[in-house]
Ligand code: GNR
């Protein structure tokens with residue numbers, strides 16, 4: 001399984017809206033497997049294809065705790081068909097915004113319809129961290145980062161720090 005480098009903001013590629021997958025074939029399965037390996041290596045609890053430069057509506061997640069068995073989930077062409085009325089706050093991170101975190105409010109629960117790794121249609125009711133992670137990943141598929149849910153002041157502060165960190169890394 002090949003590890004794929006993860007794109008960090010600011011980068012115009014992260015703002016692109018991803019395209020639906022036609023059929024879940026071996027090439028899509030290889031993408032899913034490479035994304036999962038890259039997510040575990042990062043380490044992270046979710047990854048969208050756009051973060052590795054592929055503009056397909058494909059996400060992987062595994063929100064199992066470190067002392068639990070792995071529980072990978074592959075979602076192709078995900079569509080949220082229910083948002084709960086109750087909202088929740090969570091301190092979000094993002095592999096494309098390394099070392100930055102912010103409290104983001106989202107619906108607590110969702111129902112998501114998607115194609116699994118075999119191309120079979122599935123429906124999943126999620127709450128808690130899984131719901132949070134799927135909503136965060138689905139934002140990526142529409143070119144949205146968690147900082148886009150913040151005020152322009154907070155967003156630009158984080159983006160400026162990322163530019164500065166990248167400059168320092170490049171000249172180190
Ligand atoms: O690893 C990740 N942790 C995380 C924590 C809170 C809310 C969302 C996430 S997803 C993130 C990995 C990532 O950037 N996925 O796009």
Ligand code: NI
Pocket residue numbers: 093094095096136140
């Ligand atoms: Ni992210």
